Amino acid sequence: MAASIYPKYPPDLTKAQFDHLITSIKDYSIAHGLAVRPQPSFVPPESDPAGVLATTAPVTLFPSLFPRACFDEAKAIQKAYNELYASIANDEEWLKDIVEELAEVDDFIAKLWKVHLAVKEEGYTQDLSLGLFRSDYLVHVEPSNPSAKPEVKQVEFNTIASSFGGLSEKVGDLHRYLYNTSCYPPTPSSSSGTASNLINTSSLTPNHTISSLSSGLAAAHDHYGPSKTSNQKCIIFLVQDPERNVFDQRPLEYTLQVTHSIPTFRVPFSSILLNTSIDNTHSSRPLLYTPPHSPESVYEVSVVYFRAGYALSDYPDETAWTARHQVERSCAIKCPTILTHLAGSKKIQQVLATPSSPHLSRFLKDPAVADRVHQTFTNIYPIDDTNAGREARAIATDEGKSNGYVLKPQREGGGNNIYRAAIPKFLKSLPESHWKGYILMELIEPPAQENAILRNGEVQRGQIIGELGIYGACLWRKGENSPTLLENEEAGQLLRTKGRESEEGGVAAGFGSVDSCLLIDV
């Protein structure tokens, strides 16, 4: 953990201030749909068999500090990131080598690739793709140079089911409401860098995720063109069932239904084959949806928005893969296609972020833009026989050098990371032939800060880490060498804050919450 670069924050509260703040949060959140279905550990399912209870989504009591320059930079480069990932998804040639290598060690990737190959053989009938992306960052402060400017460094790039766009706009509204109604202690008249005057109208961050993400879906719906069958068009959200986080997804549906007047339906991922079919009388293979609640109405699906299907657990058997194949081979616009889904895998991030990697310039032709994106990478090395792999070995086998790194297994899943000085001993315990199953990543060192989180009716206070996500909405047409971007927008932000995993104590690790950025000039 880097030392704090921030002033003391958040302000201390008296008992009366604390009680008033909590009451205000509890009521505002429910009145505005900033909610989740309660966890089974909080409300056992047998106490609420109909599932009608809800509770405040886990939120921070205060907006968390975030360096203004870092926030601005992350927002500013989102369109370049959209273009980068659209270009990667467009470049099957380039993806192929990486994915096939990855497929050897990862069944999930292998199966996705197999679906793509099958559809490719048959011939894709839809050349439009929609990406609702989210690029996630931590603020990094160089431990060896604490006076250097903090920077945003990318944690990961999400190309499927980028969540929390619905709740993140609302938590920003909540924090602004709390500020405007004097729920935060007032600014003292002497305002020389003290904590309590940090909150003001220009440090609170406006957000527009709900309208922006919905507009992305609506744009794809429009670009789909007229119905190929005689049926009305619709958008479907593929969802998990049950879904506790439904109040994050619903605002996008309501905006599509009410503002854009587009019929929009939720379809459980497990019900794809039950409720959709391909109309084989049309060579373009339109996807038809028949609502179970209205079997006489048939819709033609313009856009399939995946809010499920990203995890192996969504595919309990071959039927699920048949379902994914049905969607992929249809001419519905996928958000995302399988190629776009694959472009979001950790391995792609590693390939791009390997020092001296030539790949970024393949996709971003403007060197200045490529350089700006590159600045957000932390170094990620393979541990193999390449030049970069040999460089990684030199670091990972030296206790001193390995101190700023984390060793991660290549496969998705996490939880088995090896940190810092423990890396050399761990590597030595493995046969060298297994080393290529790992990547070595430079640690991002976020500055220390505190906040408090309301979750399940309990408030936990302590050291926290806030991960900034910037959404992007991008619609492109497949091109020979590069995609044609029809829409390319930065689509708002998320601050997801959790307790810091550390020996210093504080908020229990893993207790995540939605948060908003309080910008600070540091």
Add this chain to the structure above:
Amino acid sequence: MAASIYPKYPPDLTKAQFDHLITSIKDYSIAHGLAVRPQPSFVPPESDPAGVLATTAPVTLFPSLFPRACFDEAKAIQKAYNELYASIANDEEWLKDIVEELAEVDDFIAKLWKVHLAVKEEGYTQDLSLGLFRSDYLVHVEPSNPSAKPEVKQVEFNTIASSFGGLSEKVGDLHRYLYNTSCYPPTPSSSSGTASNLINTSSLTPNHTISSLSSGLAAAHDHYGPSKTSNQKCIIFLVQDPERNVFDQRPLEYTLQVTHSIPTFRVPFSSILLNTSIDNTHSSRPLLYTPPHSPESVYEVSVVYFRAGYALSDYPDETAWTARHQVERSCAIKCPTILTHLAGSKKIQQVLATPSSPHLSRFLKDPAVADRVHQTFTNIYPIDDTNAGREARAIATDEGKSNGYVLKPQREGGGNNIYRAAIPKFLKSLPESHWKGYILMELIEPPAQENAILRNGEVQRGQIIGELGIYGACLWRKGENSPTLLENEEAGQLLRTKGRESEEGGVAAGFGSVDSCLLIDV
């Protein structure tokens, strides 16, 4: 119960339609704050000590049928009702006789009157009064003439804490959303009076309670004029604590805070003396409010909005009466004043609605307007030595004639009503000297209809009664002979629906819900 004048309604649902409808209601309601804190019988307080859980407010699955002409008439006469009750509250002379008689049998009324007299003696310092009223109606169909047009007949007129304005707008939005997203079975192509085509855009009723009631409070805030002390002005909501129905009240606060930029605070009725005081350095007696969460901030209260203080249980001891007295003698604008509060007592309604009563014309000078208001009265008789009282005796002691009546004790509280043919026997069991403690009211006979109510996660279906409430917002200045109306608006509607108390079974009586009107031409 009158026979139904309506076509078969609501439409039958398949299992899939029912499930989809319930899921849509459960999610839409929480996403839009159409919520309540759960009853202790549903969620025991020890399961949620912090009180963070919420659930869908009790709602009907479908909007209930309501005759269009009745709806239009009730809306059209609301301004006249506002004027009527403002005029009654303005006419202390007239009120005095009625209230003093009532005070003999009702301690609560007596205590309210005593507070008024004390302030009158000291001298009122505020000549503005705000009324946020609600006039409640049932549809009446004359049993002896089933082909006569249905009419609205008034159940009661509320002058204090008229509730459900926040939720009623949202339930109308819910029903419109359900219609627009095809959650109700679609209209069949043959549309000759079948039930399912009753729901359409022109039969669903737009509503605007939240903005209208908030505007009434904001108008009073503005008319209060500049702060008399050096403090910022604010509005306070006097509330019960705890309050399960907080999501009905909060939307008004949020609109005042966000749209009107007026500081607005909730003050438990029991905390008035703790958190407010009168600034005695000003002869006008401004009311000051010091928020417990911000003791260094002092506000001058422009408007006190009572959402508590209407029931005897809010006054457990003399301190509560001292508190009411403090508010009444301050120069804050009261919503309502004690005179306005008293104007809403059942006895006033009876005096106005007694056959051949001369009182209505005292307050409504235009005979056409007075006649229109009069049409909404059902006959209400005292059982005393007046002419009307003798008429009442003749009805109440005759089994045949008493069949269209209900006998109610004069005192507030209810639950001891005697119906129809049981009235003569009951009266004969009482000494005649006690008869004047009762009133005889012509029964309102609403037409039969069915609906289903979602409450605590359970759906109950059966015969229902829907009570229409029309809100009014009225601000007036006390005048010598009549008040000067500064604002006079019809402020939206409520349909509150409950199971019919009847031997026919159906939805359990008393299980109320919020509903919206589906207008029908009958």
